[in-house]
Amino acid sequence: MCLAIPSKIVAIKDDVATIDVDGVRRECSLLLVADAEVDDYVIVHAGFAIQKIDEAAALDTIQLLRDTADFVEGKSKVHPLDK
Amino acid sequence: MIERNFEAFRDPDLAKGLITQIRSRSRRPIRLMEVCGTHTVALFRSGVRSLLPDTIGLLSGPGCPVCVTAQGEIDAFVALAQRPDTIVATFGDLLRVPGSGTTLQAAKGEGADVRIVYSAVDALAFARDNPEKEVVFLGVGFETTAPTIAAAIFSARQSGCMNFSIAAAHKTVPAALGALLGRSDLKVDGLLLPGHVSVMIGVAGYRPFFNASQMPSAITGFEPTDLLMGIAELVTQIETGRPRLYNAYPRAVTEGGNPKAMALLEQVFAPADVPWRGLGRIPASGLVLRPEFERFDAFRRFDIQIVDAPEPKGCACGQILTGTRIPPECPLYKTTCSPIHPVGPCMVSSEGTCAAYYRYHQASS
Ligand code: SF4
Numbered sequence: 001m002c003l004a005i006p007s008k009i010v011a012i013k014d015d016v017a018t019i020d021v022d023g024v025r026r027e028c029s030l031l032l033v034a035d036a037e038v039d040d041y042v043i044v045h046a047g048f049a050i051q052k053i054d055e056a057a058a059l060d061t062i063q064l065l066r067d068t069a070d071f072v073e074g075k076s077k078v079h080p081l082d083k
Numbered sequence: 084m085i086e087r088n089f090e091a092f093r094d095p096d097l098a099k100g101l102i103t104q105i106r107s108r109s110r111r112p113i114r115l116m117e118v119c120g121t122h123t124v125a126l127f128r129s130g131v132r133s134l135l136p137d138t139i140g141l142l143s144g145p146g147c148p149v150c151v152t153a154q155g156e157i158d159a160f161v162a163l164a165q166r167p168d169t170i171v172a173t174f175g176d177l178l179r180v181p182g183s184g185t186t187l188q189a190a191k192g193e194g195a196d197v198r199i200v201y202s203a204v205d206a207l208a209f210a211r212d213n214p215e216k217e218v219v220f221l222g223v224g225f226e227t228t229a230p231t232i233a234a235a236i237f238s239a240r241q242s243g244c245m246n247f248s249i250a251a252a253h254k255t256v257p258a259a260l261g262a263l264l265g266r267s268d269l270k271v272d273g274l275l276l277p278g279h280v281s282v283m284i285g286v287a288g289y290r291p292f293f294n295a296s297q298m299p300s301a302i303t304g305f306e307p308t309d310l311l312m313g314i315a316e317l318v319t320q321i322e323t324g325r326p327r328l329y330n331a332y333p334r335a336v337t338e339g340g341n342p343k344a345m346a347l348l349e350q351v352f353a354p355a356d357v358p359w360r361g362l363g364r365i366p367a368s369g370l371v372l373r374p375e376f377e378r379f380d381a382f383r384r385f386d387i388q389i390v391d392a393p394e395p396k397g398c399a400c401g402q403i404l405t406g407t408r409i410p411p412e413c414p415l416y417k418t419t420c421s422p423i424h425p426v427g428p429c430m431v432s433s434e435g436t437c438a439a440y441y442r443y444h445q446a447s448s
Contacts, residue, residue, distance in 0.1 A: 005089075029202075029204060029231075029234065031234045031347075032341065032343055032347065033343065033344075034343050041089075043279065043335055045227050045228065046174070046201070046202050046224075046227075047201055047202025047203070047204055047205070048231045048234065050227065050230075050231075050279065050283065050341060051335050051336075051341055053334050053335060054333070054334050055334075057333040057334040060333065061333060061334060062091045062092075062097075064312075065091070065100065065308055065312070066097065068100045068101060068104060068315075069099065069100030069101075071100070071104075072099075072100045072103040079104075
């Protein structure tokens with residue numbers, strides 16, 4: 001029931017968004033999220049957008065992953081999770 | 084730009100960093116429970132399971148909504164489907180779950196009008212299109228799904244839709260975790276907490292449970308690096324003896340969760356003591372319609388009782404959902420029980436542990 005892949009909002013009409021999931025267009029309700037806009041990425045569950053993806057947080061996590069990879073390759077001394 | 088960023092969560096090089104870290108840090112044998120059924124499947128499908136060192140055992144928990152639905156609830160669903168002039172709508176997974184007598188699918192074969200929907204809103208559309216019928220949505224699921232049902236009920240009330248109701252068997256995750264950790268037969272060292280329940284209830288939703296149990300916990304997403312990050316975090320917590328409630332999925336999960344969805348849920352539903360498969364009756368672990376939404380309560384409207392019923396004979400689903408057994412330890416697994424002829428819900432649901440083992444276990448071991 002959970003769609004792990006975030007969907008991109010391509011259009012909004014009233015409380016319904018048209019979303020693009022890996023090239024497939026679908027509709028979902030926006031009744032459960034505040035301030036969703038076109039071009040936002042949302043997590044969709046059972047026909048409803050349930051959260052906007054926080055892009056800054058996504059980038060932070062990716063940085064953490066890169067730092068971890070650098071640490072295990074010996075490129076950095078301090079483990080990112082221990083910082 | 085952001086599309087490229089999301090792909091980073093599947094980047095094999097970044098995953099490799101985490102795997103190396105897990106391998107170097109994991110010393111003593113531990114057992115981690117993936118509470119969510121979607122995690123169970125993702126751990127197999129992504130190959131993450133096969134990349135972990137032998138020190139890490141993974142167990143499923145009570146996080147497959149169809150699987151934890153009690154036998155008596157399934158029977159009540161079937162009874163609703165067998166009513167005349169009724170359309171029941173539900174997510175596909177419920178159809179083949181064996182009730183005490185029959186399944187929804189078999190009832191459909193005998194003439195019941197059972198329809199699969201993607202969303203509760205689709206069921207509401209059936210109600211509008213079929214004013215001469217009663218349309219009942221069979222609602223299973225956790226805090227992720229319950230707000231979507233609440234939204235559908237609000238829409239029904241707003242549009243004055245009189246022939247729409249909900250058979251609500253929704254359940255809440257932290258209550259079940261509390262009950263689970265109270266069991267003496269549970270041997271679990273850490274929890275991968277479900278990503279999308281957490282989207283709704285937020286990190287804060289687990290705090291009372293975590294403070295009481297001090298069980299190492301990581302809220303985890305569904306991409307390969309998300310899964311590995313959750314596991315790496317738990318290994319570190321366990322090895323250092325410093326449990327914490329960690330959010331490894333911050334792009335989707337915030338401290339407070341989704342207040343709009345939770346407010347809607349709380350307006351429509353009230354907590355109730357409900358039965359879980361494998362866990363029995365847990366105080367305040369279910370969601371029933373509040374008195375002001377009583378007319379949308381299908382059980383009340385059609386006077387259908389949920390009666391405790393024994394689980395299928397020989398089926399170990401209950402033990403699998405509580406992490407005390409794995410599917411190959413069930414004598415019926417792959418003998419009398421298979422996805423074609425499922426004995427219990429854990430073999431039916433796409434999120435069920437037995438179904439996931441059946442599909443992926445050979446390949447990965
Ligand atoms: S293999 Fe079948 S009978 Fe055994 S626990 Fe799983 S669903 Fe139940």
